[in-house]
Amino acid sequence: MEDPPPVNSPRRVLSLSRKRKGVSSFLNFENKASGLGLSGQHGPKPAEVYGFVGSITTIxxxxxxxIWAYFPEHWLHSIGIFYYPSRYWAVAVPTYxxxxxxxxxAFYIGLNFMATPSPxxxxxxxxxxSREPQEFTTSAIEDNLPIEPISDxxxxxxxxxxxxxxK
Known part of the structure; x- marks a missing residue:
């Protein structure tokens, strides 16, 4: 006697204790995907590479x-750095x-206040x-609609x- 085919239902619980066709094919796919039989392109995704390069660049x-902002000038000269911006910019750029x-x-909040109508x-x-509530008089329409149409x-x-x- 064969097992009935699995029913696709949101209430179905995946049980690994029974040998079902759906479960065994899922497990076989996992084995194939691990490199035993699936040929495909492996490696990192571009978003991962960009994130890694971006984080390293930021650090x-x-x-x-x-080093430029806090080390004394004679230390910078001793390691061979002679051309660098003025130390004024180490304070000015973050402040700006x-x-x-x-x-x-402040400008964004002000624009929102200007665009908002008065109370x-x-x-x-x-x-x-805006949607006005609609009146339905026929009972056939009401039987087919489980909820009222959306309105304000x-x-x-x-x-x-x-x-x-x-009052």
Whole structure:
């Protein structure tokens, strides 16, 4: 007597204790993929290589920056480095970068405040994407729809729900 074919269901539990066709073919694929029978291109992905090179470059650049910024000039001259930027830039460039970031954030927040309508504007309640609730009268349509179509809740319904007890 043969086993029934496995059912593809989200509730099916993968059991390795039984010998199923799906499980054994999955295990065979693992053996083939490990190099026993699968011919393909092996090696690192380009994103991994770029990440590795980027991290090494960042570490080397940071080390060079700290050596240039903190070592005395006679040490730099003793290892053969005679041409380098002024030490002023070791302080100025990070300071300029921080000021640019802070001003950029302030500018972004200001643009958001300018683009936001006032709280008394009707654009806060309705816009071009607003959907009014639809009324369905035929029962055949209601039987086929398990939930109501998506729509916005009217401001009168929201006020009634939130402030009903305050009246």
């Amino acid at each position: 080397v650049a940071t080390a060079i920056f700290f 970068c921080m000021v640019i970031i802070v001003l950029g954030l 008394t504007s009707l654009n806060v309640i309705f816009d071009e994407h 809740i009217g401001i009168n319904q929201i006020n009634e729900l939130m402030f009903r007890d305050l």
